Amino acid sequence: MERKPASLPSLFKKVAEKQQLSMLTCYDFPTAVMQDRAGIDIILVGDSLGMTMLGYESTLPVTMEDMIRHAQAVRRGSPNAWLIGDMPYMTYQPSIESAIRNAGRFMAEAGCNAVKLEGGVEMADRIAALVRSGIPTMGHLGLTPQSAGAQGGFRLQGKGAVQAKKIVDDANILEEAGAYSILIELVPHQVCKIITERAQNCFIIGLGSGPDAHGQVLIYHDMFGLFPRFRPKMARLFADAGKVIQQGLEQYVKEVTERTFPQPENWFQMPDEEYQHFMELLKK
Numbered sequence: 001m002e003r004k005p006a007s008l009p010s011l012f013k014k015v016a017e018k019q020q021l022s023m024l025t026c027y028d029f030p031t032a033v034m035q036d037r038a039g040i041d042i043i044l045v046g047d048s049l050g051m052t053m054l055g056y057e058s059t060l061p062v063t064m065e066d067m068i069r070h071a072q073a074v075r076r077g078s079p080n081a082w083l084i085g086d087m088p089y090m091t092y093q094p095s096i097e098s099a100i101r102n103a104g105r106f107m108a109e110a111g112c113n114a115v116k117l118e119g120g121v122e123m124a125d126r127i128a129a130l131v132r133s134g135i136p137t138m139g140h141l142g143l144t145p146q147s148a149g150a151q152g153g154f155r156l157q158g159k160g161a162v163q164a165k166k167i168v169d170d171a172n173i174l175e176e177a178g179a180y181s182i183l184i185e186l187v188p189h190q191v192c193k194i195i196t197e198r199a200q201n202c203f204i205i206g207l208g209s210g211p212d213a214h215g216q217v218l219i220y221h222d223m224f225g226l227f228p229r230f231r232p233k234m235a236r237l238f239a240d241a242g243k244v245i246q247q248g249l250e251q252y253v254k255e256v257t258e259r260t261f262p263q264p265e266n267w268f269q270m271p272d273e274e275y276q277h278f279m280e281l282l283k284k
Contacts, residue, residue: 006082021215027070032077043081045071052221062088071110085112099126118144120170124177131178139174143186158187171195208234
């Protein structure tokens, strides 16, 4: 059966029917094709591409130009998933105007369905302004990588009661501001469960925050062993593609070095008569 493009009504319908939403990061065309064929509901072109694709130590150096180029490639590969563009560092924090301008680029230039930004109450006015501008917006609470330094690094958030209460309050504020969804990253499962139970007009996506959200997201490179620096605890290894690729690369180097590649089936040959004619031409 041909798949229909995802929409907010179709996503909320799945939530209402108690179906879990599947969400993954994606940064390139061939991966987008595979994710679309697999039936992934939501694709996030995350600013995590700064680390997974561009080799930075954090997400902070990522630019709008980086994000737009990758989002365009993903949209071409996945015409059916709900596509979210991740707002990079300092493209929305300075002002409402900058938030609207840069979010609009995701929609107009990359064909995204929505955008995502990090932060709690301090970002509520940005979310409200984007929603008023007709741009569906996802919030992001808990571990927020763009401010990980201020949070003490990439670590569990909301472990203490006071911080947990603030995350719950922030989720309510973002929903009231108009966020259609909120990503809850790396918080205790009890906190994510309460946020999910209290959500009325938005759905909750969990990342390392337990089983009770309306859906789950993982970073694609983490779940297939494709990020060489580390593998976070919250990521299950669904297939060790990185190991297979590494073995293939080493085998390629070995066969080229030993002159066992290429073989006759890997090259092309001129017809004998054309080769003879060719050699005669070279003598002239």
